[in-house]
Amino acid sequence: MQAVAVTDLHxxxxxxxxxLRVASLWKLTSIFITGDLAPSTLQVQQDSVKDITGRERGAxxxxxxFTDQFIPLLGSFLLEHRHTDxxxxxxxxxxxxxxxxxxxxxxxxTNFHLVNDQLVPLxxxxxxxxxxxxxxxxxxxxGYPYVPPGGSLLMDWVKYENRVRLRPSGxxxxxxxxxxxIATDTRAHSSTIADDLDDFEAYLQRDPxxxxxxxxxxxxxxxxxxxxxxxxxxxxxxxxGRYDYLRLLDHVGSVEIRRFIERTQxxxxxxxxxxxxxxxxxxxxxxxxxxxxxxxxxxxLDVLSLVxxxxxxxxxxxxxxxxxx
Numbered sequence: 001m002q003a004v005a006v007t008d009l010h011x012x013x014x015x016x017x018x019x020l021r022v023a024s025l026w027k028l029t030s031i032f033i034t035g036d037l038a039p040s041t042l043q044v045q046q047d048s049v050k051d052i053t054g055r056e057r058g059a060x061x062x063x064x065x066f067t068d069q070f071i072p073l074l075g076s077f078l079l080e081h082r083h084t085d086x087x088x089x090x091x092x093x094x095x096x097x098x099x100x101x102x103x104x105x106x107x108x109x110t111n112f113h114l115v116n117d118q119l120v121p122l123x124x125x126x127x128x129x130x131x132x133x134x135x136x137x138x139x140x141x142x143g144y145p146y147v148p149p150g151g152s153l154l155m156d157w158v159k160y161e162n163r164v165r166l167r168p169s170g171x172x173x174x175x176x177x178x179x180x181x182i183a184t185d186t187r188a189h190s191s192t193i194a195d196d197l198d199d200f201e202a203y204l205q206r207d208p209x210x211x212x213x214x215x216x217x218x219x220x221x222x223x224x225x226x227x228x229x230x231x232x233x234x235x236x237x238x239x240x241g242r243y244d245y246l247r248l249l250d251h252v253g254s255v256e257i258r259r260f261i262e263r264t265q266x267x268x269x270x271x272x273x274x275x276x277x278x279x280x281x282x283x284x285x286x287x288x289x290x291x292x293x294x295x296x297x298x299x300x301l302d303v304l305s306l307v308x309x310x311x312x313x314x315x316x317x318x319x320x321x322x323x324x325x
Contacts, residue, residue, distance in 0.1 A: 002124070003030040005307045007226075007272025008297035010093065011039025011065050013073070014324040015304045020077045022306070022322065028084055029124040030311060034272040035091025035145055035157075035226035036297075037070065038062035038098070058154070059095040059184050066101045078111045085111040085123045089143040091226040091272065096156035097184035103209075115143030115224060119204045119214055122222065124311060136312060139267065140214070140221045142204060146193060147227040147273055148254050155181035155189070157226065161256050162194035193256040200260070218264040228271040229258035229287060234294035235274045236281035261287045268314045269293065283307055283319045291315055 004022070009015050023031055040058060074086060090099065099116065106114040113120050122139040129136040146159045149167060155178055160166070167173055178189050196203045201216035228234035235253030252274060261269055269292040277283075278296025284307070285292050291314050295307045302324040309317035 002026075002028055003032065003309055003311050004028055005032040005034065005270045005293055005295050005309070006304065007034040007270075007295050008036040008091065008275055008299060009033070010036050010297070010299045011062075011069075012299045012302065012324075013069050014302055015299060016070070016073055018304050018322060018324045019306070020073070022304070023077070023084055024081065026308070030122065031084065031086045032141075032222070032224060032270050033086065033088040034224050034270050034295075035089050036093045036272065037088065037090060038065045038094050040093055058182075059097050062095050063098050063101065066098055071101070071105050074112060075105065075109055078109050082111065085113060087113045087115055087120070087122075087141050087143075087222075087224065089114070089116050089145040089224045089226060090157060091145060092147045092150075092152055092154055092157045094145075094157070095154070095184045096188075099185075113141070115141055116145050117204065117207045118143055119210045119216055119221070122311070137220060139311070140216070141224065142200070142216070142221050143224040144196070144200075144257075145226045146188060146196070148193065148256075149177045150252055153181040155183040156185050157188065159188055159196075160192045161254065162192050165192075193254060194259075197256055197260040200264075218266040220267055222268045222270065223266045225254070225257055225269060225271040227254040227257055227273050228277065228294045229253050229261055229269070229285075229292055230255045231258065232287070232292065233282035233285040234271060234277050234292060236277045237274055238276055238280070258287065261290050261292065265290050270295075272297070275299075278305055278319070284317065291317075293317070295319070 102114045106112055119140055119142045122141050125136055125139040129138045145157050148161045149158055204210050230253035231251045235251045237252045265288050271294045275297040277294050293307050296305045298305050304322045306320050307317055
């Protein structure tokens with residue numbers, strides 16, 4: 001079992017260090033991180049950000065995390081572990097204004113891959129397939145970091161599900177979510193999740209980093225979504241009771257991502273966003289023939305929640321909880 005998936009580490013550097021120690025000990029070839037990489041302003045000492053204005057604060061805090069901790073730590077590990085590749089997307093708590101930092105890191109370090117809106121080769125499979133063409137499939141990795149509207153006011157990676165433009169429960173139906181929230185980048189707001197996934201190959205080809213000659217085949221692609229598919233064991237949230245006379249939903253995943261999975265049957269889906277699903281739901285669920293995974297997050301307890309699996313037999317997987325203390 002040469003790969004692991006983790007999600008929603010939210011800037012907990014102790015868990016990043018633990019993840020890399022595990023990767024070295026287990027001799028992993030592939031690490032997948034499905035979003036929410038950086039801390040929020042609530043997770044740092046307020047003295048360090050008190051002189052920064054409100055809307056800039058989160059972006060500056062995360063920029064310092066990426067430049068001072070994340071990039072040096074992962075860069076050092078990857079230089080020493082040339083046979084390990086890290087594939088990651090950003091999440092709804094990550095400010096998109098800092099995406100260029102990770103793109104430069106991607107360009108400078110050959111085994112770090114930022115796959116926001118992109119399709120890249122799975123290095124391990126392409127390397128081994130040349131030696132074992134009849135045994136190892138040629139696989140790819142695609143990333144889609146967007147989530148449907150929810151309780152957060154951060155809008156960089158938020159899109160309406162479809163043209164119905166449903167708002168979160170309790171929100172005025174005449175109010176646009178983008179007018180209410182905080183955004184450091186508005187490029188994503190012109191389309192919906194349904195628009196993007198309707199022809200996902202064309203969508204991925206818009207990113208200049210996706211090679212034009214690459215042919216997208218969902219049956220041979222590991223998909224990284226930050227949002228989990230709706231109404232599965234992966235998108236449970238803590239029961240939220242009622243709002244006025246309406247019962248609030250206990251599932252907070254994406255309807256359109258679920259429809260996409262049911263329609264295209266990808267090779268494997270790795271997701272995140274819903275921290276507690278691993279406790280009140282499960283870390284895995286199947287939609288048709290597609291295995292879907294959400295490792296969950298217990299970052300607040302300094303516990304690394306990860307799923308270990310075989311890249312070429314993805315039904316074979318195990319969940320681990322490893323304490324950083």
